[in-house]
Amino acid sequence: MFLLLAVVMSGAVSRMLPVSVPTPLVQILLGAVIGLSTSYRVELDPELFLLLFLPPLLFLDGWRIPKDELLKDLSTVVELALGLVLLTVIGMGFFIHWMIPAMPLAVAFALAAVVSPTDPIAVSAIAARVPIPKRMMHILEGESLLNDASGLVCLRFAIAAALTGTFSAASAATSFLWVAGIGLAVGIVVTLVVTRIKAWVSRRFGEEPGSQILVSLLIPFGSYLLAEHIHASGILAAVSAGVTMTFAEISRQALATTRMRRNSVWDTIQFALNGIIFVLLGEQLPAILAGAKSTVLLTGHHGPEWLGLYVLAIVAGLALLRFGWVWVSLRLTLLRRRLNSEATLHSPDWRLVAAMSLAGVRGAITLAGVLTIPLTMNDGSPFPARDLAIFLAAGVIIVSLVLASIALPILLNGLTMPAEPSKQAEEDAARVAAAEAAISAIERSQHDLAERDGNADFYAAAGTRVMDLYRERIESRSGSAKASAEARLQDRLERTFRLAGIKAERAAVVEQVRERAIGSATAQKLIRELDLLEARYRI
Template sequence: MESVSIVLFLLLAVVLSGSISRMLPISVPTPLVQILLGAGIGLSTSYRVDLDPELFLLLFLPPLLFLDGWRIPKDELLKDLPTVVELALGLVLITVIGMGWFIHWMIPAMPLAVAFALAAVVSPTDPIAVSAIAARVPIPRRMMHILEGESLLNDASGLVCLHFAIAAALTGSFSAPAAAANFVWVAGVGLAVGVVVTLAATRAKAWVSRRFGEESGSQILVSLLIPFGSYLLAEHIHASGILAAVSAGVTMTFAEISRQALATTRMRRNSVWDTLQFALNGIIFVLLGEQLPAILAGARATVLLTGHHGTGWLGLYVLAIVAGLAALRFGWVWVSLRLTLLRRRAGGAETLHSPDWRLVAAMSIAGVRGAITLAGVLTIPLALADGSPFPARDLAIFLAAGVIIVSLLLASIALPILLNGLTMPAEPSRQAEEDGARVAAAEAAIRAIERAQHDLAEREGKADFYAAAGTRVMDLYRDRIEARSGSAKASAEARLQDRLERDFRLAGIQAERAAIIDLVRDRAIGSAIAQKLVRELDLLETRYRV
């Protein structure tokens, strides 16, 4: 019962955090509200969460990484892939090495392997926390795509580095050639496992659906099990379960294109995954807050490990680590943007444009640490192989938690200022591509309606009746083709007309829903009829608000 009560308290805190962050007069990121609510739970209740590192890693990371890989725009990722790779791999490696030595130099009592482990867990960024911070000041779309792609890859690379650092701490030795060979196995096999598991699962469920029909609940459950299956299988063969979850999510995009589920299944599945993502990310931050009282209570004992006595030294260490991370990221982002993102061709020759300092600063501040950092640091083992306590584990957890909180506070203050009026380098318009797709889809629809019209007329013998009904529908598609195939001016006018039509339809839908609710209150119609009509209106509204 105590475990159930803890889970309910955590979920309640997650639910309240969203409402509280919206009610506050100033923009406060939701993760900070969740941390405060978690601290309130830790201080005001007798419940305590004893986190099992392996269980924590299994429950939270696979679904979150899988969903990131599934939903990230693949074309946008490929377009800026050099920048993403430089940030996700190069920056992580530099951060682990540079910050590892820096932390060990600053805190000699922390063994070098543990310092590298701490540097590894603070290297991944969290775009979900950035999105929460920038909710009232939208991040430029291209910047957000780069941050999402970076997070997708650096989650895996940072946690793989953590694995090697912990192994070095446990064994007391480190071999670079052996680590490189092990990395090839861990990464390559982990990626392959994710691909194989996803393809096998999607093909199996597609085969069952074709022969026996599709049941939405089981389809959704399969999508939930794929990341856990990929993770567990990869870990069983000593590969990277994290990379397996990422590759499973990326593969899911392409697997779904060739084996489409029913529209109802997709809508329900999206809702389930949105809820799961919100709950898991929220619970991680609430858990961080719930752990803070115990972490702070042990701060006096923790600071003694550093050779000092005042707890203020811990705050200085956190600020020093945040400053070091920001400096490394600023320098790396400046070089990366200068060499890749801002490169332009002029007269057949490549020229480099110096990036705007605000752009570099915004990209640097946006490197907020969040759920992955907390999940990673909590996976540090409690004891060494001989049973003795893992050295400086509490200190590493305290410093990681401090980095998360300080980076969130820093970004919540500085990022909206830097993003105000900031523009990314110009992108080519995708409107022509969208118009072409709409025209091709409309032409295919007209052909299908004509075939259905002809077949029905042959079977039923009411050619005029079916011709009139089919013509009304085909006229809508012909209007779309005419509007999207004309001149640029005509296309712009058509898009304006579409927006006006959408606004009028939304106004009508809202009025319909209000009228139905009034009828239910007056008991003029039954609740079953009302639910059916309201669901139809909800689906229409969702369509026009996309």
């Protein structure tokens, strides 16, 4: 209850502060307050933590990420999400082991694996007052979606090496192909089978929104558990299930009511789970800091300030690796485009490279991953340097958030990405096609009703009023560029006026309820209709 209350308060507190503070940092602070002010403690079971938090979050990321934008920059995304992750795990793993000899190499690789994934939600919170260019955000979202999976798969191999004491590159490569390939396949198959069955039941017996929403909630957990049962990657299964869900939903449409309610449910779940992860980090911090003295002794030093130096060194190493990789990736992208075209392409602004580098903020997935490190070895002895790894990962999250919250707004201010082709023509064509289909459907409905009831004039007049709206849309979207621009201006003005009218209607209904001129049931019905209209015009 305290954790959820802290999540609820975090959004309001971050908006109240006079300076822009990312919501995750506020959540960590509130969690620390809970940890210091109550005797209750959350005992985390690593496997249960992994199952409860990661599948729904990764599934939703895969479901909602814009697929066209992801494919447009797929080469850049793959270079960041796979190449950079492998470089980070290997480079930072050896660096951490060299810096902290008391941490076994396998544990150092595990720590490097958990700090490799980035968190676009934290970046969005940081840049709320300085909007990130859309293309840059799409790249960050795609990178996060894939590097979550690749980083956590690397974590799995590192933990296995720590538990068994052996590691074979050839065996790991073969195992990776099985773990990744079968994990992806499980997510796709589970989603397709479940959505097909769901669509068949809905067509035959009708659709119940509550059941449909519950099914969507169960798909990521089912995919994850099935993949783990056959020793594949449950993380990749959840990701592929989310990506597949987009295409499955397009071909098997749910009711409008179901989609609206489902979106609201998933928004709440995403907000709650992400928030709880950061609050949990804050709640665990007092205990972690209390054990800092004993933890730092593992490194061969005595002062706790060494832990802070280790965190800063890891953050600096991550930033340098990411800056170098982003710079090389962008140069290779420009080189490929020069070879494919004769157009002269200018080198990217250094601020773009710096912003992309600092945007690699660590967040929920890093914390979730490090908390899944086992408590004990196979023989029952404590897992080596587990508390140290958790402390360093938590420090990396906090420092990267603070650093990005200070530097990103400065770098993003006035930064522009390369011009993107306008999608207005595509949108206009889709609206015209939809309007023509609507007119045809209304005409068929007119004829059917007239043949059945015989009152053709009445139906013709009613249908004409509706079709006139669609014909007006077709004319405005099919004309010249100037006419289309004027039509869009009229749309914006109409939206403004309708929202003003809806606000006045709602106030009038509320006033009638206060005066007891209407009952609560009638008021709820009217307000729901007004809420749906307002949601439509605020899209």
